[in-house]
Amino acid sequence: xxxxxxxxxxxxxxxxxxxxxxxxxxxxxxxxxxxxxxxxxxxxxxxxxxxxxxxxxxxxxxxxxxxxxxxxxxxxxxxxx
Numbered sequence: 520x521x522x523x524x525x526x527x528x529x530x531x532x533x534x535x536x537x538x539x540x541x542x543x544x545x546x547x548x549x550x551x552x553x554x555x556x557x558x559x560x561x562x563x564x565x566x567x568x569x570x571x572x573x574x575x576x577x578x579x580x581x582x583x584x585x586x587x588x589x590x591x592x593x594x595x596x597x598x599x600x
Contacts, residue, residue, distance in 0.1 A: 538564075538576040545575035545592040552596060571595065 542564055549556055549568070556573070559565040566573045573580045573595060580595045581588040589595065 541578060542575040545573075545578070548592055548596075554596070554599065568595070569599065571599070 546556075554568060557567040559567050559572075564574055564576045566575065568580075570584050571580050571582050573592075575592065578590045578592060579588070580590070587598070589598070
């Protein structure tokens with residue numbers, strides 16, 4: 520049983536590392552492109568880019584005015600530009 524517990528703790532650790540990596544690379548790409556954003560919540564990594572809500576840890580984005588949603592910072596940049 521201890522081996523299974525160790526396995527899932529390792530999976531959780533890897534997921535957290537991946538989310539932090541996603542956030543870092545997404546924000547770096549936004550800065551590189553000169554896209555202005557506002558941090559709405561540091562704890563949940565929630566950002567506002569114009570009318571769009573963006574969660575860089577998962578790549579999800581949503582526009583409440585149009586109802587459009589999607590995934591991936593590059594897909595968001597295509598829509599914004």
